[in-house]
Amino acid sequence: MIAFAKATCGNTDFEFSQSYLFLSPKKDQHLILFLSSTGEALPIKSHKIAAELEELFFDSRSKGSDFLKEGIAFLKERIDEFENSSFILATILKNILYFYAEGDVDAYLLRNNSKLNLSAGKLGKIVSGRLQEGDKVLFVTENLKEKADLATLNTSNLADEIEYLSSKLQLRESIACFLISVEKKRVVEKISNPFAYPLRIQVVSRSWKKPLLNTLNLLKPKNKKGLGIYLILSLVLLTCSTLYIRYLQKNSQTNQQTTTLVNSSRSYFAAAQNLRLDNPEEARNNFLAAKKDLDKALKIKPKDSKLLDLQNEFNLSAKEILREFEVKDFPxxxxxxxxxxxxxxxxxxxxxxxxxxxxxxxxxxxxxxxxxxxxxxxxxxxxxxxxxxxxxxxxxxxxxxxxxxxxxxxxxxxxxxxxxxxxxxxxxxxxxxxxxxxxxxxxxxxxxxxxxxxxxxxxxxxxxxxxxxxxxxxxxxxxxxxxxxxxxxxxxxxxxxxxxxxxxxxxxxxxxxxxxxxxxxxxxxxxxxxxxxxxxxxxxxxxxxxxxxxxxxxxxxxxxxxxxxxxxxxxxxxxxxxxxxxxxxxx
Structure with missing residues (x-):
């Protein structure tokens, strides 16, 4: 299972860093845009470019490095209007990471307590590699790389960590970090967080084969007279088992998709709460992203009580984060x-x-x-x-x-x-x-x-x-x-x-x-x-x-x-x- 987190700090209208995450319609490919720029009206322009890139991603039939080439050409054309821009465009397809980096940004792999700069000497080139369980990939702005030890970065709460580093190191410029984490698959996982949806992989194993055959042998007719009944029962049993297998597979995929959306939604929401006083604009952007991901999850599971509780939590915080003020008195x-x-x-x-x-x-x-x-x-x-x-x-x-x-x-x-x-x-x-x-x-x-x-x-x-x-x-x-x-x-x-x-x-x-x-x-x-x-x-x-x-x-x-x-x-x-x-x- 792949999880994502992002954090930004120090954004202004003229210096802006942001990460965007998209999931393909077939749910088989992720797209990540990591963008850092300077210029006029950057939040508007950046969000517009991200929306157009998302539309291109959804409409394209290309995958992996083939889509990456389309996306790179699109981005280079669109960011020409910025005074200075750096970006990483990445896709993840079947645990293979493809990415392209340009400008003052870097990509790091944290694996087995070691740190590897994936983008060193490869800026302007498409890089690919297979992700393993336990891997963590960090996309960072260069100013963060220079001031912080990424190997010791607390990735369990990325938003708080980046905000803490920005304050501790007295960074005055825009900084950003995006995390890709390959978590270990678990068959059963205790739900410690009522809003986390662990993926429970249920596999119909070959152990089903023997009981099923034994059942069919017991029903095997002794004469030709019961052959028709035997064939019908065999067909019913095989059909039911096939449908059940498909049900389990679909349920597993649904849980995985919901888990990704909810984790992303909670990450955005936590960032929104942390930024609501110091950076209301960025807090609002994160809250809207959180709400968007939660809405997608609710479309999959509209009656899920945990999702509805999370939606209620969002609603209670909405007015404060979105800066909505009710006027009742009109003298x-x-x-x-x-x-x-x-x-x-x-x-x-x-x-x-x-x-x-x-x-x-x-x-x-x-x-x-x-x-x-x-x-x-x-x-x-x-x-x-x-x-x-x-x-x-x-x-x-x-x-x-x-x-x-x-x-x-x-x-x-x-x-x-x-x-x-x-x-x-x-x-x-x-x-x-x-x-x-x-x-x-x-x-x-x-x-x-x-x-x-x-x-x-x-x-x-x-x-x-x-x-x-x-x-x-x-x-x-x-x-x-x-x-x-x-x-x-x-x-x-x-x-x-x-x-x-x-x-x-x-x-x-x-x-x-x-x-x-x-x-x-x-x-x-x-x-x-x-x-x-x-x-x-x-x-x-x-x-x-x-x-x-x-x-x-x-x-x-x-x-x-x-x-x-x-x-x-x-x-x-x-x-x-x-x-x-x-x-x-x-x-």
Whole structure:
């Protein structure tokens, strides 16, 4: 039986080491990816590459070294975007280990109290060898090899050992270790751990042969009359014995598969618990991996009491490790009907402590000072036309209407000035944003973001925010935000990011539950995070700006919220629903 364990420590967004373990659909081959890299947004990119490699592994008919060649070619092509990368790609087929190492990583064999560097002088080459009972193979990053005595490494609890070494040796860089352990086969094993599933190998031996033949001899007919009955009984006995043998073999395979999954799941879970305070992101990754392996085990044995107990243990720890915070109290911050009877809006725009709201029906533009809760009607009626979009940027407030174009309202001078006339080249303007005194219009049907720059006499002619090579699909755009980069939320939970007119990489990563229906989002130059209003799952998902999950707020009112803004300095989240603004705390 082959068991696996892994451990990492010191990961950041720019220096990242991780191990991935996959089992082929036929359960006859394991694939291991051991990856260490430096660069931008590494956790997202690494997990994406691992997912694509897993898909290649599942679809490929190749095995052993043949698949390894496919995997190496795939990896070399995909990791070119990293600044510096090292990896080991390995497969285990019928106790034969095939691996390929490249970069600052090493593979060691621990056998009979001796240590052998398998990768010495063989980097860039495929190495293979048969594993024996009691063997341990370690894949390690070079910095760990240089600072620790691998021969004395405590592999019984690898995660704790690596974390201890990192602290003891004061290692500041990312380190990682992956263990392959060939355990001795045992016919009967006492279960000391209620969640460990030892493989009990039950073999139908040749000792069955004699009793079976004796039984058939006793039933052997004395005359031709009983020959038919004898043949039928013989066939029944042989069939039953064959079916029972197959049952035992299948049961043995099922137990072995379940054992591997549960051991892997518990290893990931232990790592998640150890990392939850020092490295919440890596703790979350390990917990999700643990949950994934346990779910696979439950599909095999859905009613197994020990698996269900383990699932319950996971559930009790989930909120702490996954950073899920339930919101039960949603106090009303401001009732907009107090401004004007029947006042209602669907959008919030925020800048420097002020919120701008527009009632499209009553054609009323209102600026709210969040500190004093005092609303101020800026304009309305014919001055803003049939406005349906509004944006605040410092002292300037902007509205857009198809009959007036863009109108600017100065908060101090209280003047209403048409600044950008109606343009016949516009199609469907889906959003308006004022940022750094510039005005941006999202033109959904033209797949354009029009940018207007202030001049002495007003604003410039429109020009495309995108450079000549950038082709953007803005169909289905719901909202635009700007913080130096331009962000666009589209239907289907898609978020586009553009920087300096060029498409920029952005992907949401490390969610335990896929996004349901994101209807609005908030990001600005005053925030370090992105806030996604996921009405489909009644939550607000909070991401770092590189797309990595940070935490989430869960509550029933999120299901009916129309829009949101965040004040990170005050740790406040403002939620709009109809004619009320609610206030909840953030982390």
């Amino acid at each position: 009303v911050f401001l009732n907009l009907s107090l401004i004007r009877d029947g006042f209602s809006t669907k959008r919030l725009s925020y800048s420097k402590g002020n919120v701008l709201v527009l009632d499209e029906v009553q054609k009323t533009l209102v600026l709210i000072d969040l500190q004093s809760k005092s609303p101020k009607i800026l304009s309305g009626g014919e001055k803003v036309g049939n406005a349906y979009l509004a944006s605040v940027n410092g002292d300037y407030n902007f509205t857009f209407s198809p009959d007036k174009g863009v109108v600017r309202v100065d908060k101090r001078a209280q003047g209403v000035l048409p600044v950008i006339p109606v343009d016949s080249d516009w199609s469907k303007i889906a959003d308006l944003v004022g940022f750094a005194n510039n005005v941006y219009l999202l033109d959904e049907f033209k797949n354009q973001i029009w940018k207007y720059i202030p001049t002495q006499s007003g604003y410039s002619e429109k020009y495309s925010y995108f450079n000549d090579e950038t082709k953007a699909d803005l169909a289905g755009s719901l909202k635009m935000q700007i913080n130096g980069s331009v962000w666009v939320l589209k239907q289907g939970n898609e978020i586009l990011k553009f920087t300096a007119g060029v498409r920029d990489f952005f992907a949401v990563a490390n969610l335990d539950t896929e996004l349901g229906n994101v209807t609005s989002f908030y990001v600005s130059d005053e925030t370090d995070r992105i806030y996604l209003l996921d009405r489909g799952n009644s939550r607000v998902v909070v991401l770092k700006k590189n797309g990595i999950y940070d935490y989430q707020l869960i509550g029933e009112r999120f299901k009916t919220t129309d829009d949101l803004i965040a004040d990170e300095e005050g740790k406040k989240l403002y939620l709009l629903e109809g004619n009320k603004i609610y206030l909840v705390g953030t982390r």
